[in-house]
Amino acid sequence: MDWFLDAETTPHKLALMVVAIALFAGVMALILFAVDRPKRVPSWVVAAGFCGPALLLVTIGLIYPALATIWNSFRGPDLSRSVGLDNYTAIFTNPGLQGVLGNTVLWVVLVPLISTAFGLVYAYVVDRTRFENLAKTLIFLPLAISGVAAGLIWKFVYEYRPDQAGISQIGLLNQLMVWLGLEPQQWLLNQPWNTFFIIAVMIWINAGFAMTVLSASIKAIPDDMVEAARLDGVSGIQMFRYVTVPAIRPALVVVLTTVAISTLKVFDIVFVMTGGNFGTSVVANEFYRQSFVQANQGLGAALAVLLFVLVVPIIIYNVRQMRLAEEVR
Structure with missing residues (x-):
């Protein structure tokens, strides 16, 4: 599996892209199939099914990187140690x-x-x-x-x-x-x-x-x-x-x-x-x-x-x- 995820050649990259798209389509199909039963599934499950993937992607793609960036702004050049407000002080001085x-x-x-x-x-x-x-x-x-x-x-x-x-x-x-x-x-x-x-x-x-x-x-x-x-x-x-x-x-x-x-x-x-x-x-x-x-x-x-x-x-x-x-x- 590692050789597949770490692929560098064009065919391997294309294959990885196809697998990722297929997985996404499969997950979305499963969610839609599960929530398309209003008489059997509670409303909160339907809401979670439609909003959950979007919220998950927003969290992974926006919220987590934003919080990580704020945390890194208080650390040194290689992020190995805390420097307090030194980076912000440097910006203005x-x-x-x-x-x-x-x-x-x-x-x-x-x-x-x-x-x-x-x-x-x-x-x-x-x-x-x-x-x-x-x-x-x-x-x-x-x-x-x-x-x-x-x-x-x-x-x-x-x-x-x-x-x-x-x-x-x-x-x-x-x-x-x-x-x-x-x-x-x-x-x-x-x-x-x-x-x-x-x-x-x-x-x-x-x-x-x-x-x-x-x-x-x-x-x-x-x-x-x-x-x-x-x-x-x-x-x-x-x-x-x-x-x-x-x-x-x-x-x-x-x-x-x-x-x-x-x-x-x-x-x-x-x-x-x-x-x-x-x-x-x-x-x-x-x-x-x-x-x-x-x-x-x-x-x-x-x-x-x-x-x-x-x-x-x-x-x-x-x-x-x-x-x-x-x-x-």
Whole structure:
């Protein structure tokens, strides 16, 4: 049995996958067969049959790893001894980790605000125009691209080559610089501006999400509200400020918080473009580096816990705002 579970070859892995699927299907069939007898089986058994597997998987896949991560955050690099709060102290006192926290704050402030602002203005401007569908499609397309692909695309945009005879620039941005008679720049190496250039990639991706959600909210504004505002002499910027924005406030909150959560967890873009080097690392990237590159599992676990603590208040605020919106309706 051990040789089967420790299989390394492709056929053995496929066989293990088939056996696992078959076992899962067999267990689920047994549960459904057992609970599909309402006259013979108590209701609590039926509830346990349907909810039990899901609760078991949640416990194994989420609750246990979360508790283990919290426990490991108070231990040393190899998890062999307890270090108390040393890992958390290091996060807030180590100059390198302070820079990571500063970058993360910068990401969480700029990406949601700029993405949402751009998506809102764009959705309002193209609303009910002749080329609305095409305009929205162009902004939405980056959202369909994975973070890794987006990072690779923009890494080529920022590509730098020495400005020497016989060497041409292949990066779009540096080629534009050459055409304008300016010197090409190492966009991803020069601190602190390299962080802003990477942030631009995340904004490019999330602007489509913001535009899509806010466009739907704008179209849901009652026509009588708009007509009443026009009869009162409201138009142009005033219509946008005093009618559109207040009417879609719940959607704005959802977009801001959703983008903020995805920004807190950003890893792929930073990893692909700079690997977290040159002062561009963020919490999620530093968690990976400490845990799997530096082999400091205790500090890595502490960074994971910090990331969780930062996300929870945003989720709570989002849920609270959604409940308030439902009460208003």
